[in-house]
Amino acid sequence: MEIILLKDVENLGFADDIVTVKNGYGRNYLIPQGYAILATPSAKKVLAEKIKQRAFKEKHIIEEAQKLAEQLKALQIKIPAKVGAGDKLFGSINNQNLAEFLAGKGFEIDKKYINVIGGNVKRIGKYNAKVRLHRDVIVDLEFEVTPIRDEKAIAEAKAKAAAEAKRAEAAAKAAEASEETTEEVKTEE
Numbered sequence: 001m002e003i004i005l006l007k008d009v010e011n012l013g014f015a016d017d018i019v020t021v022k023n024g025y026g027r028n029y030l031i032p033q034g035y036a037i038l039a040t041p042s043a044k045k046v047l048a049e050k051i052k053q054r055a056f057k058e059k060h061i062i063e064e065a066q067k068l069a070e071q072l073k074a075l076q077i078k079i080p081a082k083v084g085a086g087d088k089l090f091g092s093i094n095n096q097n098l099a100e101f102l103a104g105k106g107f108e109i110d111k112k113y114i115n116v117i118g119g120n121v122k123r124i125g126k127y128n129a130k131v132r133l134h135r136d137v138i139v140d141l142e143f144e145v146t147p148i149r150d151e152k153a154i155a156e157a158k159a160k161a162a163a164e165a166k167r168a169e170a171a172a173k174a175a176e177a178s179e180e181t182t183e184e185v186k187t188e189e
Helices: 023-030 041-074 095-104 151-188
Strands: 002-005 018-020 036-038 078-083 088-093 114-116 121-123 125-134 137-149
Touching: 002 023, 002 041, 023 036, 041 125, 041 137, 078 095, 095 114, 095 137, 121 125
Parallel strands: 078 137
Antiparallel strands: 002 018, 002 036, 078 088, 088 121, 114 125, 125 137
C-alpha cells in the first residue's frame, strides 16, 4: 500500500515522503493516528505542488542547517563518564547524553535526531553519531568518552576481589583438610 507521510515516522520516512508499507500497518496504525494518508493520484498531485512551492522556502532552511553542520563538525566533543576497573562505564552514553552535551554548548538538537552508531556506548574511547539537522543535511559527528575515575568504586572492586581470593583460599584449605581427614580414617581401618 502506498501512503504519503504527514509527519516524520522513525525508521520509515519523513513528512511528505511517499512510502510503501504493509496494508495492516497503514490502515490500522498510520492513517488512523494521522501520520499518513493514502497516496491516490489526486493526493500525489497536491503533494507535488506543495513540494514545488516549499522548495524556495526550504533553500534558506537548508543553508542554515549546513552552517550549523559546519559548526558542529568544528566542535570537539568529550563526554566525561564515571569509569570503573577495565575502562567500563557505570551505565552507558546514548543520544540523550549527547543531546545534553550539545545543549550545554548552545546547540539545541532534539535527541530523536541523534543516532549513536553502534547503539549505547559502554566503554571509553572515540565513537561516531549521525545528527539529522534537516532531511537533506545529516552530519557525521565524532565524540570521545573520557574517564572520570570513581576511586571509591575502584577501591570497592579491589576489596571485593581480595575477599573472593580469601574465600577461595579458605575453601581450598578446607578441602585439603577434609582430604587429610579422609586419608587418616582410611589408614586407621
